[in-house]
Amino acid sequence: MNHPHRLIALLCCVLGCSVAGNAAKAQDITHSFLACGQKTYLMGADGKASWTYPSASRDGYVLDDGTIILTLNKSKRHRGGAVVRIAPDGKETLIWKGTQSEVNSAHPTEDGTFVITEAGDQPRLLELSSTGEVILEFPLACQKKNHHMQTRMARKLSDGTYLVPHLLDFAVFHYDDKGKLLGKLDTTVPGDSEHKIHSWPFTAIRHGDGKTLVCCTNGNRVVDFDASGKVIWTLTNEDLPGAWLQDPCGAQVLPNGNVVITSYAGGRADVDAPKLMEVTRDKQVVWTYRDGQKVGVHHFQLLTTNGEKIAGPILK
Incomplete structure (x- = not known):
């Protein structure tokens, strides 16, 4: 990991950098971002990683003050996973140590x-x-046999509810603050019993006027539901220049309505699938990262676009 005292300067560089470079492949759009996975790092718009973290992560946020929140994979140090806070000066504190798988x-x-x-x-x-104190808790109404495929x-x-x-329940569950199930968004691909795809929902993003964008990993598709639960937009590999949706795990909805998607298996596929791509609502690819x-x-989490900090709530 980079030396702690350098983190403030590195974050300032990432959040303020406007230099186009390798990450954008000479495109008109550049982004800087936080990447979570087997490698955890801050990538500048110039295609160079300015900061790395020495453990694998599942999820992450960069807060307005530069603090980084990471959800860590289970490891020898954290047998059940963990959530940590990394301050701009590099100091790390434990928010939560996992108690289960x-x-x-x-x-x-x-x-x-x-x-x-x-x-x-x-x-x-x-x-x-x-400070890490439990202020609310409820059980999740998912299958219990396969821990890794629960949530x-x-x-x-x-509104204080939770998505x-x-x-393996093939749905996004909507809970109230008592754990009561308010509804579900079914991510099974419609069709007869032989052609149904029980696709796994990974990320669900509430945006706009009650819409919910869902990444479906094994189905290799991204679906947008309206407030009534009707599918109003679907992105599949048939819409793209190639089979670029390869286990699409995470996504972020940008202020202009574009969607950025990560294909977790993109680097392992036998196609030239990008790791990240930005797609317009009319399904045009306007940015890729390889x-x-x-x-x-x-x-x-995308941090900047063309050197400007992304405004508004982070929808990811």
Whole structure:
């Protein structure tokens, strides 16, 4: 990991850099971003990593003050995964140490709390105070047999409810703050029994007027639902220059409505699939990121576009 005292300068460089370079492949659009996966790093718009973290991560956020929140994979140091805070001066503090099989996400809310999910024999959602105290907890209504396939990117909505993708339940569950199930978004591809694809939801993003964008990993598609649960937009490999959706795990909806998607298996596929791509609502690819490595990006956060900090709430 870079020396702690350099983190402030490196973050300032990433958040303020406007130099086009290798990451943009001479495109008109450049982005800097935080990447989470087997490798965790800050990538500048010039295509150079300015900061790296020595552990694999599942989810991550860069806060307005430059603090980085990481959801860490389980490891020898954190047997059940963990959530850590890295201050701009490089000081790291533990927010939550996992108590079961995995910690799968950590969402910093507008109230300064953190919403996390634990996978295990008793899958659960917890909301923590800024100091890591449990202020809310309820069990998740997902299957219990396969811990790893229970949940991924849980997010708290502005109305105080929660969206939680449950992979092997093939649906995004909507819970209230008591854990009551308010509804589901079914991610199964329609069709007869022989042609149905029970696609696994990974990231669910509430945006616009009650719409919910969902990344479906094994189905290699991204779907947008309206407020009533009707599918209003779908992106598949048939819409792209090639088979570029290769296990699409994470996504981010930008202020202009474009969607940035990561293909976790992009580097391992036998196609020239980018690690990240930005797609317009009319399905035109306007930006891609490739690094030539087989290690994938699990999730990410775009920080700047053409040198300007991305405004508004982070929809990822």
